[in-house]
Amino acid sequence: MNFLSRIEETLLLSIWKLRDNAYGIAIRNQVEKDTGVRWLSGAIYAPLNRLKKNGYVVARTAKEAGEYGGRPRVYYSLAPRGKEKLAEIQAMTRGLWADVPSLDKEFCGK
Amino acid sequence: MSRPASGFERKGLLSRLVDAEMASSIREDLAYARSSDRKEQGPAMAALRHFGRVSIIMVPLLLDSIRGGLIMGKNYLKMAFRNFLKDKEYSFLNLFGMAAGLAAFILISLYVRYELSFDRYHQNADRTYRVVRDKPSGKSFEYIKTAVTPAALAPALLKEFPEVASATRLVVIPSLPISRGPEHFLEKMVFASDPQTFEIFSIPFLKGDPRTALRDSSAVVLSEKAAARYFGHDDPIGRILTVDGRSDFRVAGVFRNMPENSHFLMDVIIPYETYFKMSGNDIAGWGSNFSYTYILMRTKEGARNLEKKFAGFLDKYMYQGENISAQAKTILSLQPMTDIHLRSSRVQEMAPNNDIVSILLFSSIAFLFLLVSCINYMNLSTARSARRGREVGIRKVVGAVRGQLVKQFLSESLLMSALASSASLVFVLLALPAFNRLVGRPLTFRPAADPWLLFGLIVLAAFVGLLSGGYPALSISAARPVAVLKGVFAKSRRGLALRNILVLAQFSITMIAIIIALVVRGQMRFIKNRDMGYDRNQIMIMETRDRAVRGNIQAIKEALRRYVGVVSVTTSHLLPNNIDEHTMTRWPGAQPDEQFPIYYNMADYDFVDLFGIKLVQGRNFSRDFPADAQGAFLVNETAVKRAGWTVPLGRELIHWEGQTGKIVGVMKDFHFRSLHQPIEPLYVFLSPDRFSYLSIKIKSERIPETVNAVKAVLKRFAPDFPFEYTFFDDVFARTYEAEQRMMTIFGMIALLSVIVACLGLFGLASYAAEQRTKEIGIRKVLGASNSRIFVLLSREFLKWVLLSGLIAWPVAYLIGQKWLQNFSYHIRLSADFFLVSLALAFLIALLTVSSQSIRAAVARPVKSLKYE
Numbered sequence: 001m002n003f004l005s006r007i008e009e010t011l012l013l014s015i016w017k018l019r020d021n022a023y024g025i026a027i028r029n030q031v032e033k034d035t036g037v038r039w040l041s042g043a044i045y046a047p048l049n050r051l052k053k054n055g056y057v058v059a060r061t062a063k064e065a066g067e068y069g070g071r072p073r074v075y076y077s078l079a080p081r082g083k084e085k086l087a088e089i090q091a092m093t094r095g096l097w098a099d100v101p102s103l104d105k106e107f108c109g110k
Numbered sequence: 111m112s113r114p115a116s117g118f119e120r121k122g123l124l125s126r127l128v129d130a131e132m133a134s135s136i137r138e139d140l141a142y143a144r145s146s147d148r149k150e151q152g153p154a155m156a157a158l159r160h161f162g163r164v165s166i167i168m169v170p171l172l173l174d175s176i177r178g179g180l181i182m183g184k185n186y187l188k189m190a191f192r193n194f195l196k197d198k199e200y201s202f203l204n205l206f207g208m209a210a211g212l213a214a215f216i217l218i219s220l221y222v223r224y225e226l227s228f229d230r231y232h233q234n235a236d237r238t239y240r241v242v243r244d245k246p247s248g249k250s251f252e253y254i255k256t257a258v259t260p261a262a263l264a265p266a267l268l269k270e271f272p273e274v275a276s277a278t279r280l281v282v283i284p285s286l287p288i289s290r291g292p293e294h295f296l297e298k299m300v301f302a303s304d305p306q307t308f309e310i311f312s313i314p315f316l317k318g319d320p321r322t323a324l325r326d327s328s329a330v331v332l333s334e335k336a337a338a339r340y341f342g343h344d345d346p347i348g349r350i351l352t353v354d355g356r357s358d359f360r361v362a363g364v365f366r367n368m369p370e371n372s373h374f375l376m377d378v379i380i381p382y383e384t385y386f387k388m389s390g391n392d393i394a395g396w397g398s399n400f401s402y403t404y405i406l407m408r409t410k411e412g413a414r415n416l417e418k419k420f421a422g423f424l425d426k427y428m429y430q431g432e433n434i435s436a437q438a439k440t441i442l443s444l445q446p447m448t449d450i451h452l453r454s455s456r457v458q459e460m461a462p463n464n465d466i467v468s469i470l471l472f473s474s475i476a477f478l479f480l481l482v483s484c485i486n487y488m489n490l491s492t493a494r495s496a497r498r499g500r501e502v503g504i505r506k507v508v509g510a511v512r513g514q515l516v517k518q519f520l521s522e523s524l525l526m527s528a529l530a531s532s533a534s535l536v537f538v539l540l541a542l543p544a545f546n547r548l549v550g551r552p553l554t555f556r557p558a559a560d561p562w563l564l565f566g567l568i569v570l571a572a573f574v575g576l577l578s579g580g581y582p583a584l585s586i587s588a589a590r591p592v593a594v595l596k597g598v599f600a601k602s603r604r605g606l607a608l609r610n611i612l613v614l615a616q617f618s619i620t621m622i623a624i625i626i627a628l629v630v631r632g633q634m635r636f637i638k639n640r641d642m643g644y645d646r647n648q649i650m651i652m653e654t655r656d657r658a659v660r661g662n663i664q665a666i667k668e669a670l671r672r673y674v675g676v677v678s679v680t681t682s683h684l685l686p687n688n689i690d691e692h693t694m695t696r697w698p699g700a701q702p703d704e705q706f707p708i709y710y711n712m713a714d715y716d717f718v719d720l721f722g723i724k725l726v727q728g729r730n731f732s733r734d735f736p737a738d739a740q741g742a743f744l745v746n747e748t749a750v751k752r753a754g755w756t757v758p759l760g761r762e763l764i765h766w767e768g769q770t771g772k773i774v775g776v777m778k779d780f781h782f783r784s785l786h787q788p789i790e791p792l793y794v795f796l797s798p799d800r801f802s803y804l805s806i807k808i809k810s811e812r813i814p815e816t817v818n819a820v821k822a823v824l825k826r827f828a829p830d831f832p833f834e835y836t837f838f839d840d841v842f843a844r845t846y847e848a849e850q851r852m853m854t855i856f857g858m859i860a861l862l863s864v865i866v867a868c869l870g871l872f873g874l875a876s877y878a879a880e881q882r883t884k885e886i887g888i889r890k891v892l893g894a895s896n897s898r899i900f901v902l903l904s905r906e907f908l909k910w911v912l913l914s915g916l917i918a919w920p921v922a923y924l925i926g927q928k929w930l931q932n933f934s935y936h937i938r939l940s941a942d943f944f945l946v947s948l949a950l951a952f953l954i955a956l957l958t959v960s961s962q963s964i965r966a967a968v969a970r971p972v973k974s975l976k977y978e
Binding site: 023024025028040041042043044045046048049050052059061066067068069071072073074076 | 128129131132134135136137138139140141142143145163166167168169170171173174
């Protein structure tokens with residue numbers, strides 16, 4: 001299985017959550033909200049570019065101009081491959097966590 | 111708010127890294143971030159943060175893109191290797207030629223870098239200057255440019271000018287006998303200098319204190335090397351050395367050996383003032399000029415202003431208000447210390463310096479080599495373009511874009527240059543010891559320990575790869591698939607013309623190198639065979655500063671003369687091949703405008719006879735004329751001419767104050783300096799007890815016995831004298847060491863360029879023969895003879911060689927002429943050199959081409975025609 005990096009996974013999730021409204025700034029804000037950390041643009045767009053190149057994400061240019069910079073805004077959505085990947089990750093993550101004892105319990109090596 | 115994007119994002123890098131959609135997203139995000147920054151932190155801060163943000167976005171994108179490129183690069187590299195192996199003969203030729211050219215370039219660069227590094231290791235090198243003196247003399251007040259200055263100069267400069275931070279004087283004392291207990295040494299070069307020497311120059315002390323070491327009047331400071339020579343592993347501090355058999359010096363310091371890239375190397379230093387007391391000279395005087403004066407300026411800018419103040423300074427201190435016309439006054443100027451090694455050739459330099467012209471010449475040769483190697487590569491690659499054209503056609507048909515093809519070809523040439531660079535490193539390491547002997551420098555080649563060198567090598571390899579691969583990449587990748595697949599490409603006129611021009615350029619360069627090598631060789635032979643006007647065979651030379659030798663000189667001479675192997679014995683202040691001290695001609699009642707500078711030597715009765723110097727008028731010094739002992743002169747013909755004396759004999763001259771005498775003879779002009787300089791006026795003053803050299807003419811048979819006998823005689827009279835001798839012809843040869851070296855270097859360069867050019871031509875010839883296989887087959891079927899085919903194939907190349915001669919000749923003529931102008935006496939640039947070089951080039955070209963032509967000519971047509 002072809003693993004994605006954690007930020008790529010997070011990006012896919014954010015785009016999926018944002019549905020029709022997944023453009024650059026919105027994606028970044030969503031990622032910041034989900035992770036609770038400030039993300040530099042550089043840390044967002046390089047992986048986003050990789051996802052796009054590898055066919056997980058497709059882009060669509062809107063007719064109207066964006067709010068900033070005066071250029072047509074570009075929206076992203078999951079390609080079928082991206083959606084499959086997300087499902088795969090979800091299944092695997094569930095499997096991974098299924099038999100994990102509760103983390104609230106003590107037992108940890110000093 | 112919408113603002114035009116900055117240039118950095120508008121077109122450039124971003125659009126190359128990502129597609130338009132992604133770029134759009136990034137730009138919008140940037141604009142958003144910027145506008146919120148502007149609200150919170152103001153426009154200036156926002157702009158700054160914007161710039162930072164742009165850079166931060168670029169880095170990961172760039173890394174991603176490089177990672178992608180590497181995958182493609184691996185493919186290019188694989189293809190490059192396959193092509194390299196497919197055509198082993200060409201590849202090897204290319205590799206060898208390029209490696210040879212690179213090795214030559216690297217070696218010469220190492221040398222040039224070393225020459226440029228002279229004296230730069232001193233921490234204050236950029237603020238250190240040497241004060242030098244232009245002394246007007248003669249009727250027309252021509253300036254004699256000397257490197258030495260009056261003893262009183264340095265202290266006066268320090269006193270008068272606050273901008274001078276420090277000043278020191280150095281005096282070179284040649285061959286001084288130094289003994290430690292019973293052991294005697296002859297120091298070739300002892301320095302006498304002020305304590306400030308260690309303030310100005312960076313000479314770290316291993317033992318002792320540089321500030322005080324020379325303050326004690328009986329202190330001596332040694333280099334590590336000298337200390338080891340005298341004391342071995344013992345601690346030298348406080349030990350005693352006896353100088354000249356009479357003065358004791360206490361070792362007060364040991365300094366680290368000075369690096370070889372210094373314009374003077376000190377081993378033994380004694381205090382300046384002490385030396386003056388020993389030699390009995392006037393230390394406060396402005397008249398005696400033999401000290402080198404170095405100053406350290408407080409600022410670099412101060413130097414120019416200081417030079418302007420020198421005239422007034424000299425009036426105040428040296429002329430002290432005397433009424434002297436401006437044109438008769440000495441001019442002082444400053445030389446940056448780092449300029450001395452390459453740009454100074456004054457009278458009485460400490461050691462012979464190199465010269466910037468030859469450095470420039472070497473650098474241009476290095477670049478020519480580099481160029482030739484690149485040309486070779488281009489040559490061979492374009493020659494193969496037909497074959498590669500077909501490959502390009504197919505690649506294009508299956509969808510390759512031109513950029514990819516260019517990258518493909520460039521990676522081939524880069525691979526080649528990388529391999530060639532590695533091979534050249536091996537060549538350099540192998541050749542370095544021989545090269546060092548040739549240039550007389552201790553060059554090292556350790557790229558691993560020298561980051562700049564390593565960096566330079568990488569840049570060099572990349573540069574060569576791109577330069578040599580650029581043209582073939584662009585021209586071959588431009589091929590139109592339909593045309594090349596039909597085989598039209600090979601007949602492209604432009605490709606052919608270009609290849610011929612490349613051969614032309616290469617053979618021109620080769621021919622220039624051959625001509626220069628021949629000219630240098632011719633001049634050297636001229637020097638060797640020229641009648642210098644004095645003998646130089648079977649003459650033993652000893653430098654004699656030893657007091658015992660001096661004291662017993664008459665007895666020593668008598669004892670030597672009695673030995674059968676000895677023909678004659680003489681003493682002289684200087685040897686006849688290098689008389690470099692001069693003064694003003696003086697005679698009683700001489701008017702200042704009648705005087706002229708004249709070189710002088712002091713010698714005893716046998717000097718002229720022993721060295722075989724001929725007399726054209728009068729007689730030699732003679733014991734039969736008791737008046738001679740009071741003072742007598744021999745002058746040369748040039749002096750007579752310059753003075754305009756119709757009857758020179760019997761004229762009175764003044765040597766030094768109180769030493770007058772008559773001219774007793776006129777010597778035939780001889781070359782008393784090197785052939786670089788014209789013959790100037792000269793006199794020899796009879797002075798049997800002022801001398802530095804003892805010369806002994808010996809018979810040619812049984813030389814070892816004679817040498818032993820001489821040694822025994824000297825041991826008897828001067829037991830402390832460290833017996834060391836040379837032969838005069840060796841001393842003479844050393845004068846032309848630089849030229850000798852130049853000859854070898856140019857010989858090597860010519861040889862190397864011939865090899866490289868041959869490699870290029872060989873490749874082309876074999877290609878041409880291959881291209882015309884079918885044509886040759888048909889010609890043979892129709893009845894052409896082998897010899898006709900041979901001529902057909904060779905003719906074309908020889909035509910270009912002839913043409914390259916026409917290009918090479920004028921260039922070589924100019925360079926040769928310029929070089930020969932260094933000599934006052936030189937050969938003429940006759941047509942021979944040019945014709946010989948052409949003949950040589952012809953022969954070489956013919957030999958190179960013929961192996962291929964013959965192979966093609968004798969091939970059986972059946973074979974060649976069934977091809978396809």
